Amino acid sequence: MTSYDANAEGFFGEFGGRFVPPHLEEPMAEVARAWAEAKADPTFLGEYERLLTLYAGRPSVLFPADNLTRHVGGARIYLKREDLNHTGSHKINHCLGEALLAKRMGKKKLIAETGAGQHGVALATAAAYMGLECEIHMGAIDVAKQHPNVVRMEMLGAKVVPVEFGGRSLKEAVDSAFDTYARDFEDVFFGIGSVVGPDPYPSMVREFQSVVGREAREQILSLEGRLPDAAVACVGGGSNAMGLFSGFLDDEGVALYGVEPAGEGVEVPGRHAATMTKGTPGTLHGMATTVLQDESGEPSAVHSIASGLDYPGVGPQHAYLASLGRVTYVTATDDECLDAFSTLSRVEGIIPALESSHAIVHAMKLARELGEDGIVVANLSGRGDKDVDYVAEYLAEHPRS
Missing domain, CATH: 3.40.50.1100 (Rossmann fold)
Incomplete structure (x- = not known):
């Protein structure tokens, strides 16, 4: 193993x-x-x-997002409700x-x-x-x-x-x-x-976050009697993703997906933060990892509508998991993120953080691909209270078609 x-x-x-x-x-x-x-x-x-248990309010709920599942069509989508923790993430x-x-x-x-x-x-x-x-x-x-x-x-x-x-x-x-x-x-x-x-720090923070994956694994087995086909989380530095993934790393039948910010497009320099997609090996903030950097090795300018993902590096364990092929790293654009933010708010009554909305984008794509017999677990890493004013102003300036 x-x-x-x-x-x-x-x-x-x-x-x-x-x-x-x-x-x-x-x-x-x-x-x-x-x-x-x-x-x-x-x-x-x-x-x-x-x-x-007594302060943060764990365990957090693994919520069957039935309305979202019906809206999307296809696999059953479950949300690991980290947004319900004390402090909202x-x-x-x-x-x-x-x-x-x-x-x-x-x-x-x-x-x-x-x-x-x-x-x-x-x-x-x-x-x-x-x-x-x-x-x-x-x-x-x-x-x-x-x-x-x-x-x-x-x-x-x-x-x-x-x-x-x-x-x-x-x-x-x-x-x-x-x-x-x-x-x-x-x-x-x-x-x-x-x-x-x-x-x-990479190992220590992962260990503290591993409670997310342990709970999710136990909860999905209790609810469905089997493991999910896929587990999905957004990735900036990558703590919520490592927390979820840690519960399923040894389960080869569970596909793992990290969703990073494509911003305004991964082909637009400085207007995305898709480190795993466009980065190269480098050193940043005391670690050897994958970095978005220029030819001289300086970190590149980055952008994401989600402030928590706006980072030109990634946790080294993510870089390692990518090199092994154990986790697949994909992207979601700002526009896709806003659509997912609005969809989850309106069909489930759950306002997600913009960071978490990246995971929802790919969870919906996977649900369509897997079909009705599939199961997808997505980490809803934070609530969107912090984002509502910004999103309202942004949508007023950039109305959706």
């Missing part, structure tokens, strides 16, 4: 590792040691499970774990990046609960697009730092948070928001 885990050096095949400046080597090694000890400690794991799963680990390490403050704001809200929530300070770096474009989440973070006591340089989006938010952390890391824990960054 193929091993999908990282080796002792934090590599998934040729992807991963720990590429950090010399003065950050020991802080990252400290996190790695603390994580290795914590995940072997029944007391730590027990407290984490308690928080998932899958992000609370790893934020509680990271905050708990920071507390165990004696840290006083959490620092992180955020794109759509869901990670920022979840980390600010966990920080408030654990009695920790919190600082969230967010691209200025996303601060404007996701204003409700900015307000939530500030209400929770977090300091929100707008990032004004470069593309002013998620990649620059990561740069800014890393730079700040590098200058002051003694009492600070970097709460990375996805399965990205230097080892041990």
